[in-house]
Amino acid sequence: MTPRNFDLIAFDWDGTLFDSTAIIARCIQAAVRDVGGKEPTYEEASYVIGMGLMQALAHAAPDVPEALYPQLGDRYRHHYFAIQHEISLFEGVLPLLAELKARGHLLVVATGKSRRGLDEVLGSADLAGVFDASRTADQTAGKPDPLMLNELMAEFDVPPERTLMVGDTTHDLQMALNAGCPSLAVSYGAHDHAVFGALQPLFVAHSVPQMRDWLLAHG
Template identity: 60%
Template sequence: MNLNYELLVFDWDGTLFDSTACIVKSIQLAAREFGLPEVPVERARHVIGLGLEPALKIAVPELPAERYRELAHAYRRHYFATVHEVTLFEGVPELLQALQARGHRLAVATGKSRRGLDEALEQVGLRGLFEATRTADETASKPHPQMLHELMDELGVPAHRSLMIGDTTHDLQLAANAGTAALAVAFGAHGEGELRALQPLAVLHDVPALAGWLKSHG
């Protein structure tokens, strides 16, 4: 089968996993523990997809630099206390299974930690669908291209046959920096206007639209 994109690399949070609200709340609760001002929702949403400490430095700029590691521990405690209530977006398992059946190779590039991604994959039963994954604590954080470069190298797929799919400008910048095409979904952390400004192949508003686009163009 002649696929336009052999390798499909998905972001996790806000693209496959409906975790945006959980992440925002965990950032806000962690900041509150430190007696800091309430983190605005839009600021917390903006940093989703980055590695945790870089994200917290932007979301909570009032904290002294030497305390961000403590804040990260507080964030993780709040996140792991509630993430078991989070689910995949409706239709995601069926989409991934159909893509795999058509011959696509699937991977994940995420700002999560390795622990966070492994626990999430186990929770939703998707571990066996992805040939390779990269997390922000084992390689450079988005939008540095290293995540995508490592995935493409590991799986032996060139940039022109690879597609990055994500819900944030960090994902789209990652793709641009790595020399791959990018597809955006507008049901996660960043809004349609922000996403369109980076000129992805398309901006899609739900999982069925994503499935339809990939069936026609992928």
């Protein structure tokens, strides 16, 4: 077994471990339509994935008045919770997480999801005991603010140089930079990997097997 380079690995959730990008984008589009806003394109709806919910919706629907934000959020949750059972982890994620646990890594989640939404998926039998901690956008600051990473590092007393952020969006990678942490990017989620270079990820994985190989060799 190769020595660990990182003691703490923080994973984004949607688009990194969970195959939810397309469904989230469609739910954002539907919520904006429901309140009479101009429907964002798929690309515009995908771009905001990873932000906190209301920050994301406000960005995706700039023509919707602030007074309608509570209704907009309610409509998004209505659409999402109606179909969340259709979403699953990317193939290969569970074995990878088990391998990382066996190597002694601390595994945490740093996500723009709500606490309720994350707890619902983490409550499955397959994920019981896999993650050591998590932070969501509604219990701390949303990405790219580094607060959720800073809190997780403080909880386990792990310095930034021993912490790795894994994510699929520029929000994830910018958060890592803001926290002083290295990052690993994945290209199969919400954002085009062509824009990742300026955010200095150590590697861009184009599939879960590529992410696994890199993490086991360099993590």
